[in-house]
Amino acid sequence: MNTEVNLHPSSELLNQFIQGELATGRSVVISAHVELCKTCSEKTKELQALAVSSWVDPDSSESSIRKTAGDYSAMIQNIVKEEQIKTEQLPELVTASLGLLDSSISLPRVLAKAAAKGLVWKKVAGGISEAQLPLDNETQCGFIYMAPGCQVPVHTHEGSETTLVLDGSFEDELGKYRAFDFIIRDQNHQHQPISKEGCLCFAVLDSPLTFTSGLARLMNPINRYRFRKAISKYA
Amino acid sequence: MYNLSAKQEGFSTTVGLTVRLTSVNSPTQDVHTEYNPAAISDEQLLIAVGNSQDINAFNQLFQRFSNNIFALGMKLTRNEQLSHDLIQEAMLNVWQKAPLYDLDRGTAKGWIYTLSRNRCFDMLRKQKRQPNCISADDIWPQEANTELMPFHEDSSGQEVEIALIERFFDQLSEPQRAVVEQIFMQDRTHEEAASILQIPLGTLKSRLRLAVAKLRKLIEVEQ
Ligand SMILES: [Zn+2]
Numbered sequence: 019m020n021t022e023v024n025l026h027p028s029s030e031l032l033n034q035f036i037q038g039e040l041a042t043g044r045s046v047v048i049s050a051h052v053e054l055c056k057t058c059s060e061k062t063k064e065l066q067a068l069a070v071s072s073w074v075d076p077d078s079s080e081s082s083i084r085k086t087a088g089d090y091s092a093m094i095q096n097i098v099k100e101e102q103i104k105t106e107q108l109p110e111l112v113t114a115s116l117g118l119l120d121s122s123i124s125l126p127r128v129l130a131k132a133a134a135k136g137l138v139w140k141k142v143a144g145g146i147s148e149a150q151l152p153l154d155n156e157t158q159c160g161f162i163y164m165a166p167g168c169q170v171p172v173h174t175h176e177g178s179e180t181t182l183v184l185d186g187s188f189e190d191e192l193g194k195y196r197a198f199d200f201i202i203r204d205q206n207h208q209h210q211p212i213s214k215e216g217c218l219c220f221a222v223l224d225s226p227l228t229f230t231s232g233l234a235r236l237m238n239p240i241n242r243y244r245f246r247k248a249i250s251k252y253a
Numbered sequence: 254m255y256n257l258s259a260k261q262e263g264f265s266t267t268v269g270l271t272v273r274l275t276s277v278n279s280p281t282q283d284v285h286t287e288y289n290p291a292a293i294s295d296e297q298l299l300i301a302v303g304n305s306q307d308i309n310a311f312n313q314l315f316q317r318f319s320n321n322i323f324a325l326g327m328k329l330t331r332n333e334q335l336s337h338d339l340i341q342e343a344m345l346n347v348w349q350k351a352p353l354y355d356l357d358r359g360t361a362k363g364w365i366y367t368l369s370r371n372r373c374f375d376m377l378r379k380q381k382r383q384p385n386c387i388s389a390d391d392i393w394p395q396e397a398n399t400e401l402m403p404f405h406e407d408s409s410g411q412e413v414e415i416a417l418i419e420r421f422f423d424q425l426s427e428p429q430r431a432v433v434e435q436i437f438m439q440d441r442t443h444e445e446a447a448s449i450l451q452i453p454l455g456t457l458k459s460r461l462r463l464a465v466a467k468l469r470k471l472i473e474v475e476q
Contacts, residue, residue, distance in 0.1 A: 038329055038370040042383055042392075045374075049392045070363040074324040093341055094315055097348050098308050104352045104444075104454060106395075127394060132387045154383045 023055045025199040029065070032058065036065045043157035043222040047182050047200075050126035050220060054198040123185045129220060137161065144168055158223040164188060164213040177224030178204040186217035295361035303351030303455075304448045314365075315344055322369045329373050335380070342376060343369040355455040357428075367393065421471045429464035432457055 027035070027048055034040050035048045052058045125133065137149035145168025150160040164170070164186075181201045188195055190209040195201055203209060295317065301310035322343045326336030346368045354364050371389035378385075418437055422430060435446035447457040 038374045045392050070366045073321050073366055097345050102352050103349050106353050128391045131391045152384050
């Protein structure tokens with residue numbers, strides 16, 4: 019566990035994560051950060067305890083939602099016919115090898131699991147490669163690798179981009195980002211990331227699905243096409 | 254450790270109640286429960302379900318939590334049918350996994366919340382036909398004590414000699430001693446020991462692993 023992580027998800031975001039309110043892509047990238055970050059791992063436990071204690075008590079007057087009174091005895095009877103599980107399945111240790119790196123790194127569990135079926139790396143632009151990993155139909159997710167000394171062309175985002183640094187570092191106009199940092203950039207940021215030592219990230223790009231013309235003109239049509247392609251597989 | 258033993262004491266005061274609810278040798282189908290349901294904790298009910306498939310206890314848990322689960326479903330899915338399905342999915346999971354519940358790791362309510370949230374998340378993903386390369390249990394892994402992972406369930410401590418155990422017995426915590434005594438000295442099965450001690454099987458196993466790890470360390474130092 020790294021104790022020198024600088025950038026973390028906000029408490030609000032962690033809370034939404036705990037309550038299961040985020041789409042899979044976002045949930046995965048936060049889960050990966052929480053596994054790597056002691057601060058957020060502790061915060062998450064506190065938020066979980068809060069969520070549990072405020073979980074609606076059916077007998078309290080606060081509870082406005084009630085299931086319709088029904089007869090659940092048939093449901094219960096069917097359930098208790100099922101076998102119980104007596105031995106905990108210890109999580110399989112999945113290791114994903116990332117061929118582009120000189121040194122191999124061990125991925126957070128959730129990312130290793132998601133990547134277990136193999137990654138297909140594609141060169142995107144000078145020194146940058148990506149391996150897409152579709153997780154839901156609202157976001158475009160994947161690993162991004164920047165070779166040492168490479169520079170991403172100036173770009174803006176439609177929606178927001180969430181990035182978790184897994185290894186190495188990169189910098190842009192706003193700062194330098196190291197292993198396990200959690201960065202969110204929205205469409206207001208125009209940035210030009212540079213990586214001197216090389217960098218491996220996991221990124222989640224928000225869907226512009228609710229988006230109509232207007233701002234769309236600002237977008238690079240090729241990127242839009244790639245985004246559509248990524249999400250249409252599961253739409 | 255302080256928390257752990259405090260919890261244990263809290264339980265021992267109510268053991269008398271639960272013993273009637275679930276006794277080791279009674280056929281589980283015929284358990285008659287003459288108790289005041291409100292006086293029994295969620296944890297005790299869950300233990301009765303996990304240790305002796307107590308259907309009355311499961312009924313009680315169903316009464317206590319189905320509204321909560323429904324409310325959680327409505328919040329996350331905004332769909333009544335799905336929320337009803339969630340009651341089924343989540344309570345089925347409670348039944349199936351009850352033996353794995355570990356009271357040293359949190360309350361029954363917290364455990365049921367986690368199961369319900371995870372089943373809801375998976376239900377929604379399935380409904381939206383999202384890729385199935387991961388599930389909610391990967392995103393919110395059980396608070397697995399990673400340092401315990403190398404220990405295999407059933408080999409845990411078979412190699413530790415009884416004589417050595419007795420020598421270091423005093424250095425174990427009270428809950429650990431109780432577990433070690435049942436397994437190594439009384440030679441009971443995990444299931445029997447869990448029922449006698451009125452703790453979930455999951456708790457028995459994790460306390461046993463901790464105790465054996467501690468014994469091994471002590472014996473190593475000695476030798
Ligand atoms: Zn953090």
